[in-house]
Amino acid sequence: TPLTMGGLLSACQKAIPTPSSLTWVDDDFLLAKEVGPWMELPLWIPASDKDAPGISAIDCNRAFDAGLTFRPLHETIQDTLAWALQRDPDWKWRAGMEAAKETAVLQAWHNR
Numbered sequence: 001t002p003l004t005m006g007g008l009l010s011a012c013q014k015a016i017p018t019p020s021s022l023t024w025v026d027d028d029f030l031l032a033k034e035v036g037p038w039m040e041l042p043l044w045i046p047a048s049d050k051d052a053p054g055i056s057a058i059d060c061n062r063a064f065d066a067g068l069t070f071r072p073l074h075e076t077i078q079d080t081l082a083w084a085l086q087r088d089p090d091w092k093w094r095a096g097m098e099a100a101k102e103t104a105v106l107q108a109w110h111n112r
Contacts, residue, residue: 003073005043015077033105040097045105 020100027046037045045052060068097105 009080010074012077014015015074016081023106023109029112030105033108035097035101035105039095040101050095061105102112 009022013022027048030041030044031046031048035041037049045055049055
């Protein structure tokens with residue numbers, strides 16, 4: 001079964017102890033606010049991007065037939081969070097939006 005962004009984020013919410021809420025913002029708004037696809041908002045490619053239809057669309061059947069398995073998603077999420085929390089608080093991530101910009105974009109979305 002393909003994993004959607006909504007499915008991934010829902011699994012993240014269930015796997016971590018901190019309550020969270022999601023705000024879905026449309027592509028045109030994000031582009032108008034100059035949010036950078038993929039690097040500022042990891043895993044996001046706007047539907048208008050000519051490469052969007054094929055991004056991450058691969059046939060894994062041969063790998064599955066050869067024995068590929070995955071560990072449970074919640075374990076991957078929990079371990080990734082544990083790894084991230086071991087970083088120095090001043091660690092500069094190479095991807096992701098700066099907190100101030102994220103706040104401004106969300107505020108603009110909610111105030112529209």
